[in-house]
Amino acid sequence: MHLTDDDTLLFIGDSITDAGRDRTDPASLGNGYVHAIAQTLHARARTGPVPCPRIINQGLNGNRVHDLASRWTTDVTAHRPTVLTVKIGINDTWRRYDRGLPSPIPAFEACLSRLLATAPAAHLVVITPFLLxxxxxxxxxxxxxxxxxxxxxxxxxxxxxxxxRADHVLHHASQQRSASELAPDGVHPSPLGHRLIADAWLAAIDARPAS
Known part of the structure; x- marks a missing residue:
C-alpha cells in the first residue's frame, strides 16, 4: 500500500485507539498508537518528498463491536476514509467477566463482518485484540x-x-520485558506497548516504522 497526500486514514475502536483523545477537537489523536503512527508519518514528510495523509481518530473507550455498528455511518462512512483501521474485541471479552454481559462469538463475528463488508475505504487494516x-x-x-x-x-x-497481530507482537515483547512494562493492567498499553503496535501497523502497510 502506498500512501499519498490525498489519503484519509481513519482509526476506530475502543479505549486502546481512543487513548485519551480530546473528543471536542477533531484533530486530536490521543496519546496512543494512532498518535505514534502520525508522528512517524509526519517526521518522514519533514525529511523529504513523501506523503502526509490526513489522520482521524474515532476510538471510543468502552466500545464493543455493536457500539461500532451504532456509530458506523457518522464516525466512519461520513469521513470517506481511504484507509480504515479497526481494532475491537477486548471489551466484548472483558464485559463478560466484570459485568456478566456476554458477547456471543457468532454474533460478534457476524457484526464485525458486516461492518468490514460495508466499509467505504479502499484499504482495510484490522488489529487483533490482545491480553497480557x-x-x-x-x-x-x-x-x-x-x-x-x-x-x-x-x-x-x-x-x-x-x-x-497485536497479540503476537506484545506476547513476543513480553518474552524480554515484563508484561507490566507493556500493558500495566493487562489491557491498556503503556507508551512502549503503543509504539510497538504503531510499528506493526506501519510494517503491515509497508510504511517505514520509526527507528
Whole structure:
C-alpha cells in the first residue's frame, strides 16, 4: 500500500485507539498508537518528498463491536476514509467477566463482518485484540478471547484486510520485558506497548516504522 497526500486514514475502536483523545477537537489523536503512527508519518514528510495523509481518530473507550455498528455511518462512512483501521474485541471479552454481559462469538463475528463488508475505504487494516494478564483472574479470559481473536481473523481475511497481530507482537515483547512494562493492567498499553503496535501497523502497510 502506498500512501499519498490525498489519503484519509481513519482509526476506530475502543479505549486502546481512543487513548485519551480530546473528543471536542477533531484533530486530536490521543496519546496512543494512532498518535505514534502520525508522528512517524509526519517526521518522514519533514525529511523529504513523501506523503502526509490526513489522520482521524474515532476510538471510543468502552466500545464493543455493536457500539461500532451504532456509530458506523457518522464516525466512519461520513469521513470517506481511504484507509480504515479497526481494532475491537477486548471489551466484548472483558464485559463478560466484570459485568456478566456476554458477547456471543457468532454474533460478534457476524457484526464485525458486516461492518468490514460495508466499509467505504479502499484499504482495510484490522488489529487483533490482545491480553497480557496482570492478574490470575485475567488468565481465564483467554477462554473467550482466543476464539474471539480467531473470529476477528476470519472476518478480516474474508475482506482481504491487512492484519496487524497485536497479540503476537506484545506476547513476543513480553518474552524480554515484563508484561507490566507493556500493558500495566493487562489491557491498556503503556507508551512502549503503543509504539510497538504503531510499528506493526506501519510494517503491515509497508510504511517505514520509526527507528
Amino acid at each position: 494478564p496482570a492478574t490470575p483472574e485475567q488468565e481465564t479470559w483467554f477462554d473467550d478471547l482466543l476464539p474471539r481473536t480467531d473470529a476477528v481473523l476470519r472476518a478480516a481475511r474474508a475482506q482481504g484486510a491487512h492484519v496487524v
